[in-house]
Amino acid sequence: MMMKLGVLLGILLVSSYATAEFCYNDVEAACGSSEADGVLLANCDAKYGGIDALVTDLQAYANALIETSFDYLLMTAHFGNFEAYRPGFHALYLSLSDKAWENGIKTIQFITKRGGKMNFNQPPRLKRNTKERHLELNELHSLAKALDTEKKLAEEALRIHTQAQHHTKQDSSVAHHIEEEFFKDQSERVRDLAGYTTILKSLLVDRDPSISLTLFDDYLKSVY
Template structure:
């Protein structure tokens, strides 16, 4: 009985897909499958299953980066001239762009490739697409919603990696280390800015927005 158990394990091991087996076959006198070494790659764990989610999340960060860049341009023009808001949204744009680049590098590190056609897994409200019509308080609300969407998507991917049959702790750790803390800080800051500006506007002081913009310039 023990012999059959050992034999079964040996057969399973021998039939498994390994780089060593591919190389041994390719170097033999009669190679099979045209001597290809398909398993000699950096892919392991659940990367094949979660690759589409990571690609979509990278594209979501790229899309958000361009939205923040457009918002920065809007508040930095000669008509609006809010340098504090301009600097805030330029900083958020740079952060999302850097996150996207880092994520693309991680996908490549795990043996995958980037697909720029993989659409983000969440949609933004139609009203939020009219960036050039946003007021200061509306822009903060939009920015907060965007960062919350990125944070929730990061949590979803983290949970998928943890509960996957292969339990890919590598992907879960990467998402936690590179996104969770940073997004938590951004969400907290934007929530604070939104409430502070709302309270100032309730005073109906015509210079309240100007003062808040001056404050942003100092804290950024």
């Protein structure tokens, strides 16, 4: 008899805990209150799964993408001026800037779709090279910087994906978003930039690298 009472008490405790997390109960409590206008519906949101534990990483990643977009814009401006005019490099970095901005916006939209809020003050987790100087980059150094940036973004996407899969509240929705929006394009950008860096380095050993640079820039212009 005592055992049955213990089991029943446990069920009642679990039930009361679970029902406390339902929007319906919040609405019922608000409707039954004499001060209904001031009652917050704490559970009437779009949150579920492990989004609360992952939202900080997503916010940091969105800010990293937006920051990266502006970094590429600086590189775009550098190769678009009359002193270092390279229309191919200009087009490449403008394309990378647009893509980073687009991915940042998509990440913010995903955060809000899952019931979270965007925090633009959340610092990115990506480590920066203190030796980088946007306005002093030559063509080869700019490719190296872009390759490092894309690899760091790809590594962070992999880390968030792993977090979503192995969290106590597994969130396949977050993992799926990362897979669909980032993995394929990031692998292609890393491969392309690695190829560009290797090819340009080999071209610069020529006796007259200026011609090689012009031809390589023309190629980038035709692609982007």
